Amino acid sequence: MTGPGGVVPGGVVVVGAGECGTRAALALREEGYAGPVTLVGGEPGHPYERPPLSKAVLSGAADLTPLCTPERLVDAGVTHLAGVAATALDVRAHEVALADGRVLGYERLLLATGARARPLPGALVLRSHADAVALQARLRPGTRVGVVGGGFIGLEVAATAAGLGCAVTVVEAAPRLMGRAVPERLAARVAARHAEAGVAVRCASPVARLEPGRIVLADGQVVETDVVVAGIGSAPETALAAAAGLAVADGIVVDGSLATSAPDVFAAGDCCSFPHPLYDDRRVRLESWRAAQEQGVHAARALLGDPEPYAAVPWFWSDQYELSLQVAGLPGAATEEVVRVRPDGAELWFGLDAGRLVAVAGIGTGTAVAKDVRIGELLIAQRAAPDPAALADPGVALKPLLRAPSPVG
Secondary structure: OOOHHHEEOOOEEEEOOOHHHHHHHHHHHHOOOOOOEEEEEOOOOOOEOOHHHHOHHHHOOOOOOEOOOHHHHHHOOEEEEEOOOEEEEEOOOOEEEEOOOOEEEOOEEEEOOOEEEOOOOOOEOOOOHHHHHHHHOOOOOOOEEEEEOOOHHHHHHHHHHHHOOOEEEEEOOOOOOOOOOOOHHHHHHHHHHHHHOOOEEEOOOOEEEEEOOEEEEOOOOEEEOOEEEEOOOEEEOOHHHHHOOOOEOOOEEOOOOOEOOOOOEEEOHHHEEEEEHHHOOEEEOOOOHHHHHHHHHHHHHHHOOOOOOOOOOOEEEEEEOOEEEEEEEOHHHOOEEEEEEOOOOOEEEEEEEOOEEEEEEEEEEOOOOHHHHHHHHHHHHOOEOOOHHHHHOOOOOOHHHHHOOOEOO
16 A cells, blocks of 8 residues: 555654664564554565674575564564665655665654675675675685684684685784774784684785785785685665765764654664763764664664663674684773683683773683673673772672672762
8 A cells, every 4th residue: 555656654664674673673563563664674585693694604504594583573563675775765754765666654764774894896795695605605625715804704704714624814904803892912812713723814914905816915915815805894884864864974873862863763783873871972883783683672662752872881792713702891991901811711801991890801612701791791881890809810709799889970
């Protein structure tokens, strides 16, 4: 059924069928919303999880992991439009135009458009299932794989490729790996594990250009390759919002409740930047699975009128080989650090600012650090100022610190 001018009427339209958008669509029903919900996704097929792409999918050990069953969307009354991109947004008319010619009217709109991999001419990227399938077909024993970028994605690709018997070289322009997100001590441990696996890691090595079969570095050195993968970060998908006149600055600008500068339009997930109350309302943009999931739920409530600001502690993780790396909070906000080395070989790093805990990171085998990082996350949320000596001592349990009367304002 269409309305005047061929416009399809609809209550809530969600643009983006990834983790954030799908979670938001389902959360609307869980919150009791009974109106129409339309989920618009540019990729064909059912919504799926992205974290396994660089691990199980790339290794060939597994295929797609669905975000939910198709039946769940049907049962929830969510109309999923797969393989059709949103091409234009008219915020005055409350309409979204689609690539197939349809126009959707909306009462409230959520932009969950995510991010895209930054391209490097001549290199493959890993962002979608199609990307993973294309890359997986190239990874054979003895294949020379050059990975440009020493962040999470680049290193996860390197670990998977090394496990498949490829000869892997990682080139990173910065002085060390994972410089933006991971404390130096833990990044050094990851670098050592890659070296142990036979991966050649070259830091402080900017790329001058790619040529057929090789990476030419700025200092003139050459890395011979059969395939090159770019892991040089991602850029938020803001084109739709910017063309509609919404405020954009390293993402779609939203307030604490994820509302954009346009009436009845919200944004969440990788595509948005928001003021974080735990960090003096510093504007941040989070590219993580948990943030996408949590912001999807938060956005659903905001669409229904809940003004509560989003204040969840940022959390990231990366699995490489047998190691699991977890980070809670923002390490860049720390002005001092405390390290705890446990008897089992796991390490924890605590970042403080003016005595207050603002970040915690851990590395260990499997789930070894999960519990301690979770406790650290709760301490950050409490604005706690734990005793640095207690944080450093592996003989002192962290959980009792949650009850300590040490929060700061």
